[in-house]
Amino acid sequence: MKVNTYFIATLLFLTSYAAHSNGESEEQLQQRNQHFSQHYQSVCSENYKFINLTSSIDDHVQEELLINGVHNVNVKLGSEGHGYLQLAIPEWGTKLIVGHPVDTSVSILGAGMYVAKSKNIFCDELNMVSHFEIHEWGSYTLKVVAKKDSDLNISIIKIVD
Incomplete structure (x- = not known):
């Protein structure tokens, strides 16, 4: 009986760790989701605007997204499995949350990431969120990486604080 109890406890720990692979405890996860509940x-x-991503970082300036609120976008990745979008950040000290599917990686080149892939308990599809802080206004590049030809x-x- 002790072996079964140990096995179940180990399995629960590993499941919990996998669910919070960024190192957050269940309590920290709940607190973060409560604090950012409106944003999350x-x-x-359900309303997404299609935006073209480019497959080359050199071409990403073809379309720019002015970041001034909530932007829900639908993107299609090409056969390379990654894409780029230029973001226009109009203010100093801007903090962003990027919601994305679990099997997707997002980064903003030149920005600081202070929460990577935390679980969003409010959504089924976009169930991961990453937080970024951008210290200066200007243009920044969002990089999205996922399976090839992903929609x-x-x-x-x-x-907004």
Whole structure:
């Protein structure tokens, strides 16, 4: 009986660790979701605007997204499995939340990431969120990496303190 109890406890620990692979405890996860509940719930939108991503970082300036609120976008990745989008950040000290599917990686080149892939308990599809801080206004590049030829929904939300 002790072996079964030990096995079940180990299995529960590993399941919990896999669910919070960024190192957050269940309590930290719940607190973060409660604190950002309004922002995390806006990630769950059904209305997405299609935006072209480029497969080359050199071509990403073809379209620019002005970050001034909530932007729910649908993107299609090409055969390379990655894409780029230019973001226009109009203010100093901007904080962003990017909602994305679990099997997707997002980064903003030149920005600081202070939460990587935390679980969003409010959404089924965009169930992961990453937080970024951008210190200076200007143009920044969002990089999205997922399976080749993926059709993805991504939310970019400016946090207003």
